[in-house]
Amino acid sequence: MSLPHHCRLCPRACGADRAAGQTGYCGADDRLMVARAALHHWEEPCLSGAPDDTRGSGTVFFSGCALRCCYCQNYPISQEGVGKAITVERLAEIFLRLQRDGARNINLVTATQYLPQVRRALDLARADGLVLPIVYNTGGYETVAAVKALTGYVDIWLTDFKYADPALADRLSAAPDYPAVAEAALRQMLLQTGAPVYDKEGFLQRGVIVRHLALPGCVQDSRAVLATLAHLQQETGIPFVPSLMSQFTPFYKAAEHGLGRRITTYEYRQVIDEAIRLGLTDGYMQEKSSAREEYTPPFDLEGV
Template identity: 40%
Template sequence: MSGNWQPAYLQLGIEELQCRAEEALRHLESCDLCARGCHINRRLGTEGFCRTGPKLRVYSHGPHFGEERPLVGCRGSGTIFFSRCNLKCVFCQNWEISHRGEGCLVGPEELAAMMLALQGAGCHNINLVSPSHVVAQILGALPLAVEQGLKIPIAYNSGGYDSLAALQLLDGIVDIYLPDMKFADSRKAAPWLGVNDYAEVNRAALAEMYRQVGVLQCGPTGIARRGLLIRHLILPDNAAGTDELLRFVAGELSPDVHINLMDQYRPCYRADQYPPLDRRPTRAELCQARQWAKELGMRNLLG
């Protein structure tokens, strides 16, 4: 990539960023900015599933070194952890944040200041964690941050249950997409995620993300600048349908897509009530997942 590279949102210009922010606010009036499509007026209150109104909640922000190497580099990924979520995973490892909603109310000026503070701390990117239900609020803060000098890539780190309406607003703004790819079978996943159409929504979202940013690209020092990086948590008994998910990525997207096959699953929150999620995957199950990826010719496995 060229030496004069700059993030996508700087190429759009401030006027277009402001237009996107205004359009996103209009979407909040009959909200379809996540795949649940509650269609309530979130500008008036917090009655939707996400229980998030005009202002969002932030649990924490700061440099984070637990992400993938292309994100972390030597100075960390600048994570902003948003409270609440548009899923209800029974095995959530951060359920206090996503389900209980712990965190502080934040307006656009404060969110912009967080982005600038992370850049000032030397972080390689702004890593928006669980952003699917707060796209409008993020877009409202971004022009303020850009006017004050924000110039590092934006990473959209979601559970993968994202609406096309939101992703279209983010086209040309997000540099790096970091979606989860949780389950291949919506019917099987429904009691575990709290939605009936996860697989279909997820595949459409990943296809749109890939259309926007393509295969992950890094700068000369190995730091991610643009592209798609999919995360998949390997579950016991192949409960997620890992083999089917990998076939989708290799066949419908590209075998060059970067995918992190994560081996850290452990039963959390209410997982002990939902076998086989009540145990860790075995070494053999973890090895089998990687073997499936290799047989499909996937060339950029992480983890």
């Protein structure tokens, strides 16, 4: 699998000649760009352990993004180009170094724009002894073809399901097709990966975690997202790990798009109550006002 001359790696299908160095909608060209590679302690506990866990998740943050949400907390790398160009061989070395450092898994954050290079790097690293579970950390805006292309590479999908309303998805992420795309991708993730499997310490080895970030003023959409997730779980018969998040902070251009505040306790309580009503309780519900600086690490090229 090589970089495409007519890129359709993501649902934008922008057609950029990536192989010739043309920049796609996601901001990526023919270079492999990484902004940070280090142990991270603020994922779900089944991935990174308790906050005082000395090991954590071996997280690699890639530059660029196909969604480019107006409120992205990682906007310096998703939309402003922060990162360093590295080789596929260097990426494989990074995976192995994180394993030596004690990482519980390798966590690839927003990697689809580099899908061909990531697959090659994983092949190289596995040939040299990489045995950790591979986590694919995504905003959920994935083609079914991309999910299928990661068969045999990804053990754990850590995916968002951001919106149920196409109009809201259009306003905040310029992606009115997000709900349909994310649902199709999630269905494929579940079919491909199966029910959650944990090791004896309670760390996830295989399965799907579905995150939903509750947004201020969007309780109705959150309820609709949860209804979609409950229906999908019932339809497939494959359980996943739900993860409700309250950490929204008005980063980047959020205020310009009507998201100039954090959610209220009352709003978040309504979302939690709906998840409980629908039986989406075998997972995580973030505490209200739990946003912390550690959730957004410094993108200072550490480990790259």
